[in-house]
Amino acid sequence: MSNENPGMLKRFYCLIGMAIILYCTYLVYILVMHIWHQEGSHAEETAYKDNLTESERLYQQMLEGIDKEEADSEYRDIGKSHELYTFHNSEIKVKKDTQNYCIKCHGDVPHDKKKEIRSFLNMHAFFLACETCHIKVENVEDKKFVWYNKITGERHSRIDIDSYLGNTVNKLLVLRKEGDEYIPYATSQMKKYISTFNRNVTSMSSSAKSAGLKVVHRPMSEKPVRCDSCHTTNINEAYIPLQKVGYPENRISRILGNEVVGMIEKYKEFYIPGFLKPTEEEE
Numbered sequence: 378m379s380n381e382n383p384g385m386l387k388r389f390y391c392l393i394g395m396a397i398i399l400y401c402t403y404l405v406y407i408l409v410m411h412i413w414h415q416e417g418s419h420a421e422e423t424a425y426k427d428n429l430t431e432s433e434r435l436y437q438q439m440l441e442g443i444d445k446e447e448a449d450s451e452y453r454d455i456g457k458s459h460e461l462y463t464f465h466n467s468e469i470k471v472k473k474d475t476q477n478y479c480i481k482c483h484g485d486v487p488h489d490k491k492k493e494i495r496s497f498l499n500m501h502a503f504f505l506a507c508e509t510c511h512i513k514v515e516n517v518e519d520k521k522f523v524w525y526n527k528i529t530g531e532r533h534s535r536i537d538i539d540s541y542l543g544n545t546v547n548k549l550l551v552l553r554k555e556g557d558e559y560i561p562y563a564t565s566q567m568k569k570y571i572s573t574f575n576r577n578v579t580s581m582s583s584s585a586k587s588a589g590l591k592v593v594h595r596p597m598s599e600k601p602v603r604c605d606s607c608h609t610t611n612i613n614e615a616y617i618p619l620q621k622v623g624y625p626e627n628r629i630s631r632i633l634g635n636e637v638v639g640m641i642e643k644y645k646e647f648y649i650p651g652f653l654k655p656t657e658e659e660e
Contacts, residue, residue, distance in 0.1 A: 410584035425599050433600065472546045474527040478563040478571055479507035504542045506550040508562050509617075513598040514553055521552045521559040522622050535623040549622060562596045608632060 426434070474480055480487070487507065488498035501510075506525070514520035523532045524547040536547055552559035574589045581589065606616040612633055619629050 407582055407584065410582075411587075413584075472527055472544060474548060476525060476527060476530045477506055477548070478568050479511075481571065481575060483507070504545050504548055506548045508596075509549055509551045510602040511598060512551065512553075512562055512596050513600065513602050514551060519554045521554070522617060523550055523552060524548065524622065525550050535621070538623045538625060538628060541628070549617070567593075 471485075473485055486495075486499040486502060488495045488502070509522075521534075523534055524536045525532045527546050527548055532550075533547075550561060552561055571593060574593065578586060578589070602616050609615055610633060612619065612629065615633065619632065624632070
């Protein structure tokens with residue numbers, strides 16, 4: 378019996394050593410994959426920025442802004458953001474979007490990097506689906522715009538717009554042509570994938586999470602729809618067919634008017650005096 382114990386101990390220690398080696402190998406693999414994905418993303422971002430024109434670079438700077446830190450989570454929820462400003466004493470109940478798959482992660486008010494213009498951008502998020510601006514369809518024949526109900530998901534090719542949409546229950550969504558049909562980018566298959574991803578993301582490894590995010594954001598355009606793509610002086614050049622989706626003449630004249638177009642053209646570089654830049658309240 379005494380002669381067998383040393384052999385059993387050796388086998389036991391060998392198994393422990395092999396387990397440690399395998400675990401260390403796994404850790405090294407995870408680290409290498411994480412670094413590889415990080416470097417790949419950085420290289421893609423660098424290549425994208427290098428290919429921007431001067432006008433596009435200035436526009437990107439305007440969107441990114443001077444404040445790179447994420448805003449408080451309250452800003453992402455349109456209901457909570459309104460609660461922050463109770464001094465308005467508004468009785469309006471904001472109609473939240475329960476249909477769009479982008480807001481599952483990004484929230485109803487996704488633009489928060491640049492304080493000077495985030496209200497302007499988030500105002501558009503009231504009535505424009507994220508895909509409408511961030512998935513750009515170049516060919517007119519390959520795209521179709523529809524309004525969907527934020528609560529029920531019911532779609533209409535046109536709605537009656539008096540003047541301003543205000544706290545509307547409808548959002549404008551772009552569809553892409555596939556065969557003889559126009560379909561949304563958020564197909565049922567994609568929605569199912571995103572639901573599974575969101576459910577498991579906290580337990581995912583860094584490499585799996587990075588790969589999953591790439592799948593989710595694959596349809597996104599590197600160069601989204603610019604402000605002056607819609608706010609142009611020529612209605613035939615506007616990215617959105619304003620008349621076709623229901624905008625009345627008086628509203629179109631304001632969207633394409635010199636005031637809005639001129640403001641966008643003038644403030645592409647967006648110079649703001651330092652004392653006018655918003656600051657956080659000190660606690």
